[in-house]
Amino acid sequence: MKCNMNCRLQEEMLQREDAENTLRGFRQDVDNASLARLDLERKVESLQEEIAFLKKLHDEELAELQIQIQEQHVQIDMEVAKPDLTAALKDVRQQYETLASRNLQESEEWYKSKFADLSEAAARNNEAIRLAKQEANDYRRQLQSLTCDLEALKGTNESLERQMREMEDNFSMEASGYQDTIARLEDDIRNMKDEMARHLREYQDLLNVKMALDIEIATYRKLLEGEESR
Numbered sequence: 001m002k003c004n005m006n007c008r009l010q011e012e013m014l015q016r017e018d019a020e021n022t023l024r025g026f027r028q029d030v031d032n033a034s035l036a037r038l039d040l041e042r043k044v045e046s047l048q049e050e051i052a053f054l055k056k057l058h059d060e061e062l063a064e065l066q067i068q069i070q071e072q073h074v075q076i077d078m079e080v081a082k083p084d085l086t087a088a089l090k091d092v093r094q095q096y097e098t099l100a101s102r103n104l105q106e107s108e109e110w111y112k113s114k115f116a117d118l119s120e121a122a123a124r125n126n127e128a129i130r131l132a133k134q135e136a137n138d139y140r141r142q143l144q145s146l147t148c149d150l151e152a153l154k155g156t157n158e159s160l161e162r163q164m165r166e167m168e169d170n171f172s173m174e175a176s177g178y179q180d181t182i183a184r185l186e187d188d189i190r191n192m193k194d195e196m197a198r199h200l201r202e203y204q205d206l207l208n209v210k211m212a213l214d215i216e217i218a219t220y221r222k223l224l225e226g227e228e229s230r
Contacts, residue, residue: 013150
């Protein structure tokens with residue numbers, strides 16, 4: 001019975017955690033979609049400003065060219081001997097105006113196409129945000145249901161926690177006894193290490209004495225061998 005309640009409690013907690021993680025993920029998706037929508041809106045606004053700027057620039061260039069043409073036309077009119085230049089200049093002006101009008105129309109069509117693409121992308125993004133919010137609400141309701149189930153299991157969980165505390169107290173007493181034993185064993189080990197270190201120092205001292213004696217004996221032997229050789 002206790003195991004079943006523990007398993008059920010664990011399962012409910014896992015489901016709630018999964019729902020919370022999913023909800024956080026949808027919130028992140030909504031935030032990302034909102035940022036993407038704002039970026040699209042900024043791009044649309046920038047595109048509109050660029051179109052207006054190009055129109056203004058085109059109008060200014062056209063006006064400036066018309067002034068230049070008019071000035072040249074005045075000069076040509078003053079030269080009565082050159083009527084053909086006036087007609088040629090008029091043809092050039094008409095060709096330029098035709099070309100400028102065509103370029104302006106093509107630019108407007110291109111920017112309108114880009115604007116339509118951005119508007120369509122913004123609409124799709126708004127739909128994605130709506131769906132994400134709807135799914136987030138569904139998971140929020142699911143989370144509320146799981147929260148109610150967890151509240152219902154709190155009483156059983158508290159009983160199990162009391163039993164666990166009793167077991168922990170018992171284990172604590174046993175662990176305290178084990179710790180005392182471990183402390184005694186550690187003291188014994190330290191004493192043994194100290195004794196071994198002492199024996200090792202004594203052995204090293206004896207070894208040093210032996211080495212000194214060996215050196216002294218070897219020195220005497222050399223002296224004796226030297227005396228005998230004489």
